[in-house]
Amino acid sequence: MVDPDWENFDPDEIMKSSKEYDWMNEPRFKRMFEEIEDKIQGVLGAGRYEWVDRRVFDAVFDRSTLLSLHKLMQSGEIETIDYPIARGKEAHVFHATTNHGPVAVKIFHTTNAVFKSLAKYIDGDPRFGGLKRRHRELVKIWVRKEYRNMRRMRKHGIRVPKPYALLNNVLIMDLVGNENEPAPRLRDVSVDDPMKVFEELLEIMAVCWQNCDLAHSDFSEYNILWHDNQPWIIDVGQAVVSAHPSSNEFLVRDVTRLVDWINKKGYNVNLADSMIRVLEDPVPEYPALPSGD
Template sequence: MSSEKFLDEKWIKKIDRETQHLIDRIGVDRKTLDEVFDKSTLLSIGKLISDRLIDYLDFPISTGKEANIFRGMTPNKKLVAVKIYRISTSTFKNISKYIEGDPRFRYIDRSRREIIYEWAKKEFKNLEILKNINVRAPTPIKRINNVLVMEYIGDTEKPAPLLKDVQLKDPKKIFNTLITFISTMYKKAGFVHADLSEYNILIHNNKPYIIDLSQGVLLEHPLSHEFLKRDIHNITRYFKKFNIKKDEKKLFQQIIQKKDIEDVNQQK
């Protein structure tokens, strides 16, 4: 279907209405919304709507450094999470007014857009990898350009909180699970998250879910072992406050030698 089809007045109005609802309900400022919903992003959302993957965007869950996450509703009234990688950041917008319409600069916009699409594509693929090896993470549903639809983690009231904001019932169990996840990603998929910390783990029904996978790397990446060390460090550092102490270097060695990780409960 041609992209003109999606410039259809009807859904542009619909998105505009949704946008207005968002402004009214939670007071997101217009500038942020305009930055997120540039024309090409609107086209992608329109395609998701016309393909019936989503019906509407419900409310924003988070505004991160590179992306905005919205809660979305499917036509069957199921909740989904919609991650929109921003194409235009405010700084880029400031520059773009000088280069728009100048044919010498056309490639800048295109290459930037394409890099962002690649980034979203990578996150989608990484979510698929985790799905295939049973490491808990949102199930990827669909990606169109810079818009990624995935399983929503949380309940009807609110999205699942980040690990850093949760009073853990059984920190040892969560710690063991996370180390097992790191090890399974390495062993079964040759994959390293590369930005793992209490900020990129959700806790839902007392279980951890790994999120934010766009920067994940395969072992071929020259820095993969450095990233792995950092991931292990971040997790062991965080759990120290629960009196869980585990030797990071030993863990790293065990993981890269693909050995089984002993349970922290069995350590003295």
């Protein structure tokens, strides 16, 4: 499975040999990289997590991201980045250490594959000079949106990780799980009492809609972590307020997914009933969690 080239990945060599990293030879970037190099060993392929390889590095650590991390390390928000927890299409999530313990650092790609393949048709065409920058701006807005949604949900007592800081495409939040063991996704555990979990998740969705005025919009067993016998909601960047023209459609999709989830476990829950409960049933006001808006 491991490509021999990646197995022998030597970060220094890659940096020196790849044109893409030419900028690293400029004195100011060189200095910056030297300052953080040993703090990101966990993603450079040295140390405990040898499966971390060049692909991760290439996908995530472009110049602007390294600059952001450098800043976050200098201001003391992060001490070290240790190893990747998950890699996705839009973002990678890393285990990192701070002076107040472990955190999760979500780094959004500033250039995704789709964008890269389009870029060749756009770069060099004077009409579209600013597109790369606009893409980066869009990612920044997305990250701020996730941060704000998290605070808003916490204000209404919904268990989402506490966000600590954000800078450009980097979002720092509480690690859900234990020190060295990020919590599994609901998808990867078998819960004792699925019906109880269903009821709880449906209530969370109702609280989210009625009290926070938000539809999560990607509510699924992949975006719920299971920790200390409780669900934690994550990945809230795409959550929209009810005024969004598609909010109802997103909400219906979320409820449908949850109903499908429980019915796949052999239950027979009615979608319309569940929908009405989310929309209309009185919901409790959960006590706020720290660091809500």
